[in-house]
Amino acid sequence: MLTLKSVHSYYGSLHVLKGVSLHVRAGEIVALLGANGAGKTTTLKTISGLLKPRKGQVEFQGEDISRLSAEAIVQRGIAHVPEGRRVFSSLSVAANLELGAFARRDHQAVKSDLQEIQERFPILRERAKQPAGTLSGGEQQILAMARALMARPKLLLLDEPSMGLAPRLVKQIFAIIRHLQETGTTILLIEQNARAALKVADRGYVMETGRISLDGTAAELMDHNEVKRAYLGKGYQEVWEE
Amino acid sequence: MLLQQILNGLTAGSVYALIALGYTMIYGILGLINFAQGELYMAGAFATVLLLTAYKVNFFVAFFFGMGVAAVLGVILERIAFRPLRGGHPLVPLISAIGASIFLQSLALLLFGPADRSFPIQFEFAALEIAGVSVSTLQLAIFGAALFFMALLVAFVKYTKFGKAIMATALDQDTARLMGINVDRMIAITFFIGSALSGAAGIMMAIYYNTTYPRMGLLPGLKAFSAAVLGGVGNIPGAIVGGLLLGVAENLGAGYLSSGYKDAVAFAILIIVLLVRPKGLLGGRSH
Ligand SMILES: Nc1ncnc2c1ncn2[C@@H]1O[C@H](COP(=O)(O)OP(=O)(O)OP(=O)(O)O)[C@@H](O)[C@H]1O
Ligand SMILES: [Mg+2]
Numbered sequence: 364m365l366t367l368k369s370v371h372s373y374y375g376s377l378h379v380l381k382g383v384s385l386h387v388r389a390g391e392i393v394a395l396l397g398a399n400g401a402g403k404t405t406t407l408k409t410i411s412g413l414l415k416p417r418k419g420q421v422e423f424q425g426e427d428i429s430r431l432s433a434e435a436i437v438q439r440g441i442a443h444v445p446e447g448r449r450v451f452s453s454l455s456v457a458a459n460l461e462l463g464a465f466a467r468r469d470h471q472a473v474k475s476d477l478q479e480i481q482e483r484f485p486i487l488r489e490r491a492k493q494p495a496g497t498l499s500g501g502e503q504q505i506l507a508m509a510r511a512l513m514a515r516p517k518l519l520l521l522d523e524p525s526m527g528l529a530p531r532l533v534k535q536i537f538a539i540i541r542h543l544q545e546t547g548t549t550i551l552l553i554e555q556n557a558r559a560a561l562k563v564a565d566r567g568y569v570m571e572t573g574r575i576s577l578d579g580t581a582a583e584l585m586d587h588n589e590v591k592r593a594y595l596g597k598g599y600q601e602v603w604e605e
Numbered sequence: 606m607l608l609q610q611i612l613n614g615l616t617a618g619s620v621y622a623l624i625a626l627g628y629t630m631i632y633g634i635l636g637l638i639n640f641a642q643g644e645l646y647m648a649g650a651f652a653t654v655l656l657l658t659a660y661k662v663n664f665f666v667a668f669f670f671g672m673g674v675a676a677v678l679g680v681i682l683e684r685i686a687f688r689p690l691r692g693g694h695p696l697v698p699l700i701s702a703i704g705a706s707i708f709l710q711s712l713a714l715l716l717f718g719p720a721d722r723s724f725p726i727q728f729e730f731a732a733l734e735i736a737g738v739s740v741s742t743l744q745l746a747i748f749g750a751a752l753f754f755m756a757l758l759v760a761f762v763k764y765t766k767f768g769k770a771i772m773a774t775a776l777d778q779d780t781a782r783l784m785g786i787n788v789d790r791m792i793a794i795t796f797f798i799g800s801a802l803s804g805a806a807g808i809m810m811a812i813y814y815n816t817t818y819p820r821m822g823l824l825p826g827l828k829a830f831s832a833a834v835l836g837g838v839g840n841i842p843g844a845i846v847g848g849l850l851l852g853v854a855e856n857l858g859a860g861y862l863s864s865g866y867k868d869a870v871a872f873a874i875l876i877i878v879l880l881v882r883p884k885g886l887l888g889g890r891s892h
Binding site: 411412413432433434437438442443445449451452453454458461462463465466510511514 | 766769770772773776777779780781782783784785786787
């Protein structure tokens with residue numbers, strides 16, 4: 364469904380992605396792991412069009428989207444939930460959700476989707492009139508994901524959805540992710556919480572300084588010594604003894 | 606006397622508020638003070654006056670024509686004077702705005718000459734006496750029209766899809782783009798609306814003072830800027846409150862001190878606000 368072919372991206376003269384290749388098949392959850400500054404967020408920005416790759420290709424459903432604007436890419440069916448939630452803080456919760464469907468023209472369906480999402484996340488209905496900035500961090504994350512779902516995406520890009528949330532909320536977020544997969548949404552997921560990510564994911568990639576250093580099925584990665592040591596929080600000793 | 610000054614102040618203030626809305630909306634979305642706002646006010650007035658002089662059209666047609674000319678000019682200005690400079694140092698578009706302001710003023714001088722033009726239509730306005738205060742129906746009409754445009758703008762921003770998209774763009778451009786919002790288009794719409802409001806203000810003042818000339822936008826432009834700062838730049842209700850307060854303050858200053866101090870009051874307020882409450886009365890947006 365999505366294929367990146369040796370993508371190079373820059374911030375000005377700073378070379379951040381140095382030939383990233385990866386793919387996501389329809390219906391999969393793919394985890395993208397890596398240390399801080401590895402270029403995970405930059406990869407998502409390059410897919411959603413906030414950043415244009417200087418070399419390489421981004422293909423979505425057989426079409427090269429690497430030269431399209433972010434607006435056009437949303438319309439192709441890719442929704443990106445950015446790092447740090449980025450809800451429109453002074454706009455109401457309801458307005459945030461409506462803006463998620465900005466690019467859609469099927470107004471009747473948008474209305475029923477809004478109903479459906481508000482039923483699934485009752486908090487978003489209760490707080491509909493409240494400025495989004497007054498929600499708690501967890502509620503804002505749910506709002507950011509719900510807002511992206513309002514675009515009816517085929518592919519959802521999630522950038523650290525569990526960042527800074529209490530364990531109970533992290534669980535809820537992952538339950539939502541799993542549910543989305545069951546309902547047919549394909550997901551590319553960035554997570555600091557590698558264990559939780561690999562639990563829901565089918566496959567995963569590990570990034571290091573702008574390159575993919577490892578890839579495999581979730582089970583393979585979970586079992587990989589390097590991954591265990593660096594991302595699953597086990598010491599050398601434990602890895603060694605296993 | 607007091608009531609009289611307040612009333613005169615509200616009339617002038619509602620016009621400042623209209624221009625201030627342009628400043629504040631454009632600042633909100635681009636972080637740019639468009640110092641050519643006063644020239645769009647002048648352009649609106651000239652377009653209406655010239656059309657009415659040349660053709661016998663209905664006043665309202667001429668009014669909307671003037672607003673339209675100002676709006677289109679604003680959009681062109683954004684396209685050629687600001688868009689190419691986006692992403693650079695914030696002082697660069699500011700200098701470009703000042704340049705555009707001088708350019709438009711000189712262009713008007715060249716095209717239309719320095720002379721004052723009176724408004725081509727003579728309206729029959731009655732003077733009413735309400736509670737010992739004399740009010741002209743012209744003042745009421747200006748105040749009413751200004752409030753109408755403000756209400757329209759607030760409703761647009763609050764309740765329409767594009768209004769919300771403009772707010773979203775002002776808050777966070779990248780995330781707005783992720784919603785499928787075309788940021789360039791939102792900026793163009795903002796310039797269109799802000800400039801149309803300034804144009805309307807210019808036309809109303811061209812009727813009120815019965816004069817139209819190339820430099821007519823200079824002082825109202827600067828005062829409206831003060832009004833926007835007073836209310837908090839980037840804040841829409843702030844621009845309205847700031848405009849009205851400024852109008853009232855300067856008329857009280859003129860009435861109780863000396864009419865010579867009228868213009869000084871506006872700028873004294875600007876300086877005091879910047880010193881005491883740099884974010885404005887209702888709080889502005891940082892950019
Ligand atoms: N807007 C930017 N301008 C310049 N450099 C940037 C920008 N955003 C990120 N970078 C740099 O690009 C590199 C990769 O950043 P990126 O945000 O993609 O990392 P990440 O893998 O998402 O990290 P984290 O886990 O901390 O979110 C970093 O060195 C970062 O400093
Ligand atoms: Mg990141």
